[in-house]
Amino acid sequence: MSKRPRTLDSFFSPPAVKRPRQDENHGHDDGANGEAPPSDQLSRHPTYPFPIPHLPSGIIDVLNFAPAEEGRLIIDQPDLDLLYFQPYIPKDIQPPLFEFLRSELFFYKVQYKIKRGPVETQINTPRYTTVFGIDETSCFNDDGQVVDVTTRKPPSGKEAYTCNPRPIPQCLDLLRTLTENTTGCKFNFALVNYYATGDHSISYHSDDERFLGPDPAIASFTLGAKRDFLLRHKKTPAAHPSESKPMKLPLASGDMLLMRGKTQSCWEHSIPKRKGGAVEKGRINITFRRAMTKGGTANYYRYNVGDGARADGGIIDRHAATSPRKFRIAVKPHGALLHVPCMLSARARRLQMRTLRVDQTFRDTSKTHGPAAYDAPIISTPSPPEGRSCRDAQRGEMGSYRQGETRHMMGLRPGVTERMRRRAWNSFGIERPLHDEPSILFIDFMAKIATSP
Numbered sequence: 001m002s003k004r005p006r007t008l009d010s011f012f013s014p015p016a017v018k019r020p021r022q023d024e025n026h027g028h029d030d031g032a033n034g035e036a037p038p039s040d041q042l043s044r045h046p047t048y049p050f051p052i053p054h055l056p057s058g059i060i061d062v063l064n065f066a067p068a069e070e071g072r073l074i075i076d077q078p079d080l081d082l083l084y085f086q087p088y089i090p091k092d093i094q095p096p097l098f099e100f101l102r103s104e105l106f107f108y109k110v111q112y113k114i115k116r117g118p119v120e121t122q123i124n125t126p127r128y129t130t131v132f133g134i135d136e137t138s139c140f141n142d143d144g145q146v147v148d149v150t151t152r153k154p155p156s157g158k159e160a161y162t163c164n165p166r167p168i169p170q171c172l173d174l175l176r177t178l179t180e181n182t183t184g185c186k187f188n189f190a191l192v193n194y195y196a197t198g199d200h201s202i203s204y205h206s207d208d209e210r211f212l213g214p215d216p217a218i219a220s221f222t223l224g225a226k227r228d229f230l231l232r233h234k235k236t237p238a239a240h241p242s243e244s245k246p247m248k249l250p251l252a253s254g255d256m257l258l259m260r261g262k263t264q265s266c267w268e269h270s271i272p273k274r275k276g277g278a279v280e281k282g283r284i285n286i287t288f289r290r291a292m293t294k295g296g297t298a299n300y301y302r303y304n305v306g307d308g309a310r311a312d313g314g315i316i317d318r319h320a321a322t323s324p325r326k327f328r329i330a331v332k333p334h335g336a337l338l339h340v341p342c343m344l345s346a347r348a349r350r351l352q353m354r355t356l357r358v359d360q361t362f363r364d365t366s367k368t369h370g371p372a373a374y375d376a377p378i379i380s381t382p383s384p385p386e387g388r389s390c391r392d393a394q395r396g397e398m399g400s401y402r403q404g405e406t407r408h409m410m411g412l413r414p415g416v417t418e419r420m421r422r423r424a425w426n427s428f429g430i431e432r433p434l435h436d437e438p439s440i441l442f443i444d445f446m447a448k449i450a451t452s453p
């Protein structure tokens with residue numbers, strides 16, 4: 001990290017939104033203080049906008065008891081072959097796993113154009129998505145490079161990928177392996193949908209693309225809010241409507257539905273919009289699939305990550321649901337000042353404070369800048385110890401906010417109790433408060449700004 005200029009203005013200038021380099025020292029403690037997660041606890045890849053933490057061991061331990069229930073066969077309709085686990089993921093870890101994935105994965109709201117005849121239509125995907133994995137023809141070598149499975153060389157020329165495939169991070173790969181063991185199926189893709197509100201949906205479709213091969217098996221997990229999953233037989237000349245009836249499965253947190261056999265070729269499924277408080281807490285759906293060809297990989301990245309997976313390096317595009325930004329906190333012995341340069345458009349954006357973690361490490365400014373040169377204390381303002389969100393701030397708990405500006409500050413009141421300070425620091429992943437440290441410390445961290453739908 002370069003030295004910061006000393007003026008207040010320069011401190012307040014929004015940090016550049018840049019793509020983290022792979023060799024950046026994410027989450028690594030420089031040894032000065034604190035216990036940021038060790039680097040081997042993160043899944044990293046140049047295609048990731050930011051590293052993804054490994055699953056906490058508490059979740060892994062319980063996950064190993066999955067499936068929580070035996071699967072129930074649903075084969076009583078023509079061409080339907082479902083195995084339904086209610087639930088698959090043990091109850092105790094459903095909420096933390098949901099929260100973990102929601103805050104640690106990066107999601108996109110993809111837009112794309114389709115052409116029907118001369119008419120071009122823009123589609124706005126009505127949910128957040130993200131995808132990891134690569135088809136059967138290739139894999140990632142130990143350096144994270146995409147290589148052909150037989151030659152072990154990067155595919156080139158006509159064989160080259162038009163997207164940047166992303167390896168499945170540890171937190172999803174553990175679940176993928178468990179699912180393979182339970183089902184006897186092979187999966188190389190993890191496609192994640194995040195339905196943040198009841199307005200989010202997926203319309204009737206079937207996952208019958210040729211690149212999945214004939215009669216594909218797809219394992220589909222639910223975490224968070226319960227949502228109805230509708231199924232109906234496709235209208236084909238051979239189908240007799242009287243022989244099959246539409247179905248509704250109220251998929252609840254932890255459930256896993258394995259769709260296999262002719263389910264994709266003969267049936268369609270959807271998650272319709274729903275109203276009501278319960279759906280507003282959001283639902284994550286993870287599907288594991290197996291793609292056979294490069295075309296499958298390109299298709300999945302195009303529709304689930306959009307420009308985020310372009311081979312030319314574009315990562316976080318404007319459709320990103322959660323954009324990682326680097327922020328900076330200045331900690332004084334008697335309080336903390338959090339300066340959050342976020343492009344806040346009133347109710348549209350929320351700072352996901354819970355998703356913060358220390359990215360770089362603290363820096364003792366008495367050595368690098370000299371505390372006298374730093375005038376941050378003047379912006380010290382009352383706010384809740386863990387100033388949760390910009391909305392808190394708008395209720396008057398935020399101090400220095402100038403209309404039309406892209407800067408926000410939330411701070412701990414000077415003189416907060418040791419306990420409050422400890423909590424605040426803990427919320428940034430710092431276990432040991434630096435209360436006897438006389439100088440201002442800077443902590444750089446990543447936060448995600450979620451754009452509400």
Ligand SMILES: O=C(O)CCC(=O)C(=O)O
Pocket residue numbers: 191193202207220229251269271285287
């Ligand atoms: O959210 C779900 O349960 C279904 C998702 C789905 O059908 C898909 O991603 O293809």
Ligand SMILES: [Fe+2]
Pocket residue numbers: 205206207269
């Ligand atoms: Fe689907």
